[in-house]
Amino acid sequence: ETGVTQSPTHLIKTRGQQVTLRCSSQSGHNTVSWYQQALGQGPQFIFQYYREEENGRGNFPPRFSGLQFPNYSSELNVNALELDDSALYLCASRRDGNTEAFFGQGTRLTVV
């Protein structure tokens, strides 16, 4: 149990729809990162938020966006869903300056 919780655990959406995934960070962690893990692959970095500001982004299009709230919880929004967006989406939180990132259990998104 890492103290990082994600919701929902599973989700099915139709191509073209929009989706919001949520992450509750471990207490005291002010940095949250999101990763996409396609089946059979390693996680790919989407973006990172520190104190409500995006401070790093991977190779993902603008239809992937995020928010971090004052309580350090976070959202990942994906617009205009495509079939290839089907994946496990992982959230990780860490305390600024700490090496260990704690991962949630992930949200399994299926786009049909």
Added chain:
Amino acid sequence: GEDVEQSLFLSVREGDSSVINCTYTDSSSTYLYWYKQEPGAGLQLLTYIFSNMDMKQDQRLTVLLNKKDKHLSLRIADTQTGDSAIYFCAEEGATNKLIFGTGTLLAVQP
């Protein structure tokens, strides 16, 4: 560029040692990590090593780092069936983002 490579599969017998290998490309990485992922679960941090170290031991786990060759390995002593999982090597890039390999599936035969 940033790239992390791992072999896809390793099979060992219970009680034997397992060695999982990884190569990375970013010589500026400060930390290198090993994560474990069980089916349907998130990632569990097993151990990490600072880039100026050659070796780190933590109970049954031993991490070896060859910075010149950009090679990282994880040795699991006395491997148990509960160690069956996918193991990911990751390097820490700019802004603390983690760059993961494709993972090594470890199968432990009883």
